Amino acid sequence: MNPRLIVHRSAHQIGGNCIEIAFQGHRLILDAGSPLDASSEDAASPPPTLDTSTPVDGVIVSHPHQDHYGLLRGLPGSWPVWCGGPTEKLVRLTVALTGGSLPQEVHTFDSFTPFRVGPFKVTPLLTDHSAFDAHMLLVEVGGRRLLYSGDFRRTGRKAKLVDRMIKAPPKDIDVLLLEGTTLGRADPFPTERALEERFKTVFQQTAGRVFVSWSAQNIDRTVTIYRACKQTRRTLLVDLYTVDVLEQLGAYCKSLPQMGWPNLRGVVTAGIKRLYETPDRLNRPEFFERCCRSRHAFSAEKIESGPRNNVVMLRPSLLRDYVRKGLTLTKDDCWIFSMWSGYLNEGGYKAINEAFDSAGARFEQIHTSGHASRADLQAFASSINAKHLVPIHSFDWDQHTDGFENVTRLDDGAVFEILS
Ligand SMILES: [Zn+2]
Numbered sequence: 001m002n003p004r005l006i007v008h009r010s011a012h013q014i015g016g017n018c019i020e021i022a023f024q025g026h027r028l029i030l031d032a033g034s035p036l037d038a039s040s041e042d043a044a045s046p047p048p049t050l051d052t053s054t055p056v057d058g059v060i061v062s063h064p065h066q067d068h069y070g071l072l073r074g075l076p077g078s079w080p081v082w083c084g085g086p087t088e089k090l091v092r093l094t095v096a097l098t099g100g101s102l103p104q105e106v107h108t109f110d111s112f113t114p115f116r117v118g119p120f121k122v123t124p125l126l127t128d129h130s131a132f133d134a135h136m137l138l139v140e141v142g143g144r145r146l147l148y149s150g151d152f153r154r155t156g157r158k159a160k161l162v163d164r165m166i167k168a169p170p171k172d173i174d175v176l177l178l179e180g181t182t183l184g185r186a187d188p189f190p191t192e193r194a195l196e197e198r199f200k201t202v203f204q205q206t207a208g209r210v211f212v213s214w215s216a217q218n219i220d221r222t223v224t225i226y227r228a229c230k231q232t233r234r235t236l237l238v239d240l241y242t243v244d245v246l247e248q249l250g251a252y253c254k255s256l257p258q259m260g261w262p263n264l265r266g267v268v269t270a271g272i273k274r275l276y277e278t279p280d281r282l283n284r285p286e287f288f289e290r291c292c293r294s295r296h297a298f299s300a301e302k303i304e305s306g307p308r309n310n311v312v313m314l315r316p317s318l319l320r321d322y323v324r325k326g327l328t329l330t331k332d333d334c335w336i337f338s339m340w341s342g343y344l345n346e347g348g349y350k351a352i353n354e355a356f357d358s359a360g361a362r363f364e365q366i367h368t369s370g371h372a373s374r375a376d377l378q379a380f381a382s383s384i385n386a387k388h389l390v391p392i393h394s395f396d397w398d399q400h401t402d403g404f405e406n407v408t409r410l411d412d413g414a415v416f417e418i419l420s
């Protein structure tokens, strides 16, 4: 019997990844994601071809983005889950934020250290992505070798990991499951280091405060903004949730900036206090109190009454808290949007846009993709040189298979036997 591959979901869409490898009655699931456009009820509905009535040996989560783990709460509690230690921390934080919990037992793996799950040998290969702790997964079973790309890029702070793989690729790969999120865009993307320079320039050109909107879990971006602050002698004010994220991940990576480091303070706000004090949310009042007692805490009133050389984290809920504490925007202030531009049209950010616009403040967008460009995907695929390249995680694969060799196009739910 040969191993079989089934892409239950993500053959024709971005996210909702759920991939099965089956061998001699054993099953391994790679990622359990919710589709990007799913409503909260649909987010945890398993794809129709995934059999949830029988056990699996393990579910491996490549990285802490919901389109790769959001399905977990819809899967049996008896299915063991494996992921990196930082991924477990970030997943648990996000799940708690929305008032839920994970039904499964979670085991953690170390990057580059192979482990066994039933007959499957899995090697997690740390890679570069906008999520912290993102991995490609090499799976060996029944004499076959599959490489699952997860989500990756070659422009972030860990780009060298991808460069190294292209230079010295794993050998004899039978199947490469390759993401193609940004295949539809021909132009290359700026690097995080290039963004750092752009942040520095805007910080230097702004007389007043700079407000920046970015995801607290996009650690590369936090580092980029922090470095730009240090070099322009500004202080970065992050909310206490971001302080929490940095503190939890700091246990794994000593170079991550922490509250208490120069040019970094934690802003105390009512909304975050509620989150940490509510039993079915983050429910860690002691963390909030400890931060408040720290001399590195920063009161929200001081954003208005204090010095103007701060760079202040901004989300719709934070703006409401700052305004309640007296924030009045002026034409000397600036707002930098550092996320996917699609979010700009959503309610909360529309309101922020209007608030800065009516104050006559400057607006900038500084962002780069979390995914590999078409040229980088082609370079990666050609160096791996798999017998079968199975496209996933894109709406654009069918228009852009030129420049890729050995493409084996599967539909969601189709069973593909991996022959020798
Ligand atoms: Zn994804």
Ligand SMILES: [Zn+2]
Binding pocket: 063, 065, 129, 131, 151, 370
């Ligand atoms: Zn991702």
